[in-house]
Amino acid sequence: MAHLLGAESVSVAYVTRSILDNVSLGLEDGDRIGMVGRNGDGKSTLMRLLAQRSTPDSGRVTKRRDVSVGYLDQSDVLDGDLEVGTAIVGDQADHEWASNPKIRDVMGGLVSEVDWHARVSSLSGGQKRRVALAKLLIGDDDVIMLDEPTNHLDVEGVAWLARHLQQRWRPTEGGLLVVTHDRWFLDEICNHTWEVHDAVVDDFDGGYAAYVLARAERDRMNSVIESKRVQLVKKELAWLRRGAPARTAKPKFRIEAANELIADVPEPRDSLALSKMAMSRLGKDVLDLEDISLAITDGEGQDRQLFDKITLRLAPGQRLGLVGVNGSGKTTLLRLLNGELQPTTGKVKKGKTVQTAVLSQEVRELDDVSNSRVIEVIESEKRVFAVGGKEVSASQLVEQLGFTNEKQWTRVSELSGGERRRLQLLRLLVGEPNVLMLDEPTNDLDTDTLSAIEDVLDGWPGTLVVVSHDRYLLERVTDSQMALLGDGRLRDLPGGVDQYLELRKAAGPMTATGSAASPAISGGSAGSSSKAELRQARKDLARIERQITKVDAQKGKLQQQMNDAGARSDADFEQIAGLNTRLQELQVEIEDLEVQWMEAAEVLGE
Structure with a gap:
């Protein structure tokens, strides 16, 4: 493979510490490289050096003469005017760029919902990010460097970007270097880490x-002192092997070594035990939204x-993931559950013992403790905490989420964005809520910190609701997922995020109001269908509606049975699990019927 660019013995140091020390590496044709590491360890610094946006203190950056580099920084680089x-x-002109299929694909994938004539300065942060990414991707660069490209992208946008980068070059052509905390994205597109x-x-x-396994093997072979870090890596590896085997099929690594490593590692969490603990803390009633409607002014x-x-209806110990298009109401739904917002119609029911906590997308909740030190913030709540059935001190808990002894005495006002995010979550957890809601919790966090947070959540006995575009996190910490598609409805996703993407694909592009446009379904339209076809479609529509009503009634009975079973003091959790399995099967049946209904409605032109 031909060499594209690289670094020879580069070093970068700040006043207090060395960021890169005598580093040599290279990027060749066909390389798709993901960079991981803790916040502040030098990922963005290395990318800027390789993109020749900055110079090292010593050493040099090399680049083949004919190689062009496209670079997306984390900062806003667009002209706002x-x-x-x-x-x-x-x-x-429109006809010039529209004749290029690659440009059309980029436009459709990233900016189809952005006003073409709006000034850049009037856009939201997420829209600006999409425009900057589109500007880069319509080019023909030999090497593309992306620094946190998935920030502000929803699940669908991340999936589109992964697909675009997979298809952009032939396997032995081009080079990609990406810094991201999105672990699903790293697995989809990278062949090196x-x-x-x-x-x-x-x-x-x-x-x-593959990186998780290789790092665990390296740590074991070298008898690394960081035993806590090893245990976290092994625990995450166990989940990767047991819960998502498809991920381990692509990389080259030894399955035997993986099985040996995780032989003594328990499942990430004991769902049955956590359900029992949650029931004792919450009782049978948690939070219910019943026939909720809400109108807003755009x-x-x-x-x-x-x-x-x-x-x-949220059950004790339920772990629910929420996905949806931008503007579909995910954050608003959390505000309804938390009692911050009242619906236009419908009821919100809250159990008597329910204590909620919300991790918002902002970090303003730390403003009142900006002059305090990290350890002081946590110790002011409590000095000893129960995590995973064990008692840990405030200092141990803070260290578990990446605050070293030195960092524990840092003032909150001096923390980085990722560190503030960690402290924000930690402060919520030590308040001992029994319903925890996380709104885009992965923002500004590195992969190691995310693993540590997931480890803490594994032993947390309460009801958990997570809104995130990070599908790896959703699959890792939640047991079921639901979707908001922008049409005012909330759908179960027995098939997880993959099912959500299929539903979005069927729904077509979003309209300017945020609702889904009519799906393009094959099979003719009202204008071209014969009278016989129209009669049959009407019959099908009536039959399908009856079936949906019937299955909905069965769902309601099952839900009531689950509530009754959970309310008993001698609750049979195996019975509840069986009822829940049947409930998911009914939901799949409803989804299939809805597809059939849309096909019949398309024939009638409804």
């Missing part, structure tokens, strides 16, 4: 799953129905 269209394609730590860079074959002054008679 430009219109969106001009910012992306410059002075090209660079771990930046302690001023050095270690190279591993494969994506994130930015143009138009009323929009955000929720239309949705029902959600």
